[in-house]
Amino acid sequence: TGGWVMLGQRACTELQAYLSDGFANYVRVCALCKEMATQGVVCGACGAFVHPYCADRLSETSKARLLSCPSCRQPMEAPESFGPGKPGVAHNPAKDDTQADTAG
Numbered sequence: 001t002g003g004w005v006m007l008g009q010r011a012c013t014e015l016q017a018y019l020s021d022g023f024a025n026y027v028r029v030c031a032l033c034k035e036m037a038t039q040g041v042v043c044g045a046c047g048a049f050v051h052p053y054c055a056d057r058l059s060e061t062s063k064a065r066l067l068s069c070p071s072c073r074q075p076m077e078a079p080e081s082f083g084p085g086k087p088g089v090a091h092n093p094a095k096d097d098t099q100a101d102t103a104g
Contacts, residue, residue, distance in 0.1 A: 009038050030054050032070045042080045043069040050076075 012019065016036045020027050030037040031048035040051045048071040050058070055076075059067045067076040 012036060012038050032058065041067075041076065043072065043074065043076050044080065045069060045074040045076075046072040048072065 007015070013036070020029075020036065028037040028049040029035070030040065030051045031043075032050055032054040035051070037049045037051050040049055041055050042049055046069060048069055050070065054070075055067055058070065068074065069076050
């Protein structure tokens with residue numbers, strides 16, 4: 001497997017603090033609720049991740065039912081999705097400011 005270990009969603013949720021501390025460069029964080037995101041959509045403008053539930057909440061609060069990114073406020077028209085069964089979205093920590101700072 002090339003050094004990769006696969007965890008189920010429940011394991012990720014239960015190990016969230018450990019994974020966030022030890023593997024911050026690999027953990028996606030929802031830009032709205034700040035919880036670990038294992039599936040959802042990605043903002044094409046800034047690379048922020050949003051849970052499906054949080055994306056629904058964002059679009060419900062919009063008068064035009066449009067989804068705008070909680071980080072950069074740009075419209076998320078046809079955002080890419082990530083998670084189980086999805087082709088995958090490359091994780092770009094340099095573009096994604098929702099990730100933990102691992103410099104210190």
